[in-house]
Amino acid sequence: NCVHLSHLTPSLTPIVPQQSEAIVIYTGWERHALVGSDIRLSCSFFSWRWTSDDVTFSWSYRADGARDSISVFHYTGGSPYVDNKGPFRDRLEFVGNPGRRDGSILLKNLDYGDNGTFTCDAKNPPDIVGRASSVRLLVFEKVPIQAGVITGAIIGAVLGLLVLVVVIYYLMRFLVARRVFNLSVSKHGKKGKGKEGSQQRQASPLSVGSLTTTTQR
Amino acid sequence: MLLLLLGIVILHAAALVLLFVSTIVSAWTTGSTSSSDLWNNCSTISGGYHCDPAYTGEWIQAVQALMILSIIFSFISLFLFFCQLFTLQKGGRFFVTGVFQILASLFVMSGAVIYTVMSPNWVPVSEAYGWAYILAWVAFPLALISGLIYVILRKRE
Numbered sequence: 001n002c003v004h005l006s007h008l009t010p011s012l013t014p015i016v017p018q019q020s021e022a023i024v025i026y027t028g029w030e031r032h033a034l035v036g037s038d039i040r041l042s043c044s045f046f047s048w049r050w051t052s053d054d055v056t057f058s059w060s061y062r063a064d065g066a067r068d069s070i071s072v073f074h075y076t077g078g079s080p081y082v083d084n085k086g087p088f089r090d091r092l093e094f095v096g097n098p099g100r101r102d103g104s105i106l107l108k109n110l111d112y113g114d115n116g117t118f119t120c121d122a123k124n125p126p127d128i129v130g131r132a133s134s135v136r137l138l139v140f141e142k143v144p145i146q147a148g149v150i151t152g153a154i155i156g157a158v159l160g161l162l163v164l165v166v167v168i169y170y171l172m173r174f175l176v177a178r179r180v181f182n183l184s185v186s187k188h189g190k191k192g193k194g195k196e197g198s199q200q201r202q203a204s205p206l207s208v209g210s211l212t213t214t215t216q217r
Numbered sequence: 218m219l220l221l222l223l224g225i226v227i228l229h230a231a232a233l234v235l236l237f238v239s240t241i242v243s244a245w246t247t248g249s250t251s252s253s254d255l256w257n258n259c260s261t262i263s264g265g266y267h268c269d270p271a272y273t274g275e276w277i278q279a280v281q282a283l284m285i286l287s288i289i290f291s292f293i294s295l296f297l298f299f300c301q302l303f304t305l306q307k308g309g310r311f312f313v314t315g316v317f318q319i320l321a322s323l324f325v326m327s328g329a330v331i332y333t334v335m336s337p338n339w340v341p342v343s344e345a346y347g348w349a350y351i352l353a354w355v356a357f358p359l360a361l362i363s364g365l366i367y368v369i370l371r372k373r374e
Contacts, residue, residue, distance in 0.1 A: 145275060145278075147278070148278065148281075149278070150275050150278035150279060150282065151278040151279075151281045151282040151285070152282075153282075154278075154279060154282035154283070154286070155282050155285055155286055155289075158282075158286055159286075159289070
């Protein structure tokens with residue numbers, strides 16, 4: 001028995017499964033749009049394998065507050081299938097290029113009821129393990145300012161103003177000092193006082209004798 | 218003299234720490250199930266702790282900017298204090314340091330005032346102001362006093 005098995009074991013060694021990285025799907029994080037406008041929801045993926053002919057894209061939609069999601073788009077076998085019964089009938093269009101790994105869809109004539117989460121799931125056989133990615137759609141009457149724009153603007157303006165004030169101060173000091181130096185070439189006695197006068201910031205009664213003004217900031 | 222110096226630095230550092238904590242911690246308004254601050258609205262609904270980014274209004278961003286600016290100016294003031302400590306003339310005043318610290322206090326005051334004025338929009342009636350909001354109001358007089366001390370202080374030794 002053992003002899004027979006020893007002949008068999010080489011062919012029974014298990015085939016090590018090929019290491020396959022997961023497929024990574026990219027959509028936006030959040031999209032803002034105005035009522036009545038169109039919006040393009042992009043979806044693309046990264047896969048270590050070549051784009052196969054059986055690549056599939058799948059979009060599903062979950063309205064804000066709803067618990068279930070419905071499927072609104074599917075691309076398979078080389079053909080796109082758009083929603084013809086659900087909330088997006090006649091409003092959805094496929095504008096992607098599967099050969100270029102782009103599964104984007106175009107939503108037309110948005111309404112407030114379209115607020116919700118769109119999830120894109122792509123599969124590139126044999127690379128099918130991956131996590132679907134979601135993009136949140138927000139429909140506004142008027143597009144609000146992005147978070148952080150005004151914050152950054154205010155901070156930048158104040159700090160810029162600060163830098164400007166400091167630069168102007170040092171420029172003035174330099175100019176006045178230079179002009180005073182030119183003036184007081186003939187008037188030696190006034191030289192010390194002139195330099196003191198330009199240090200208005202740290203104005204403190206300095207003894208005339210000490211010309212330690214250069215150490216002062 | 219050294220004791221005075223230490224006391225002043227501790228006061229300044231305390232104001233700075235209060236500013237930091239007030240800006241970062243999510244407790245400007247607190248309710249029974251939610252708390253929100255300048256950056257996030259967090260709430261515990263149906264068993265999960267869940268945070269959304271704060272409203273993208275213009276005024277909340279102004280408050281964010283003012284709080285950050287007050288931290289920056291307080292930092293700059295501390296840095297300038299140590300600079301001036303070693304370079305100032307005997308009898309000189311820490312004027313620049315004081316100016317920056319006073320500006321920092323004015324910024325945090327403006328931020329807190331704007332938040333208070335806009336609170337009917339942001340703070341639901343059922344919720345109360347949180348402790349981070351109170352810290353901001355406490356940091357304002359601390360920073361102001363600290364700045365005034367710098368302006369009055371004269372360098373000796």
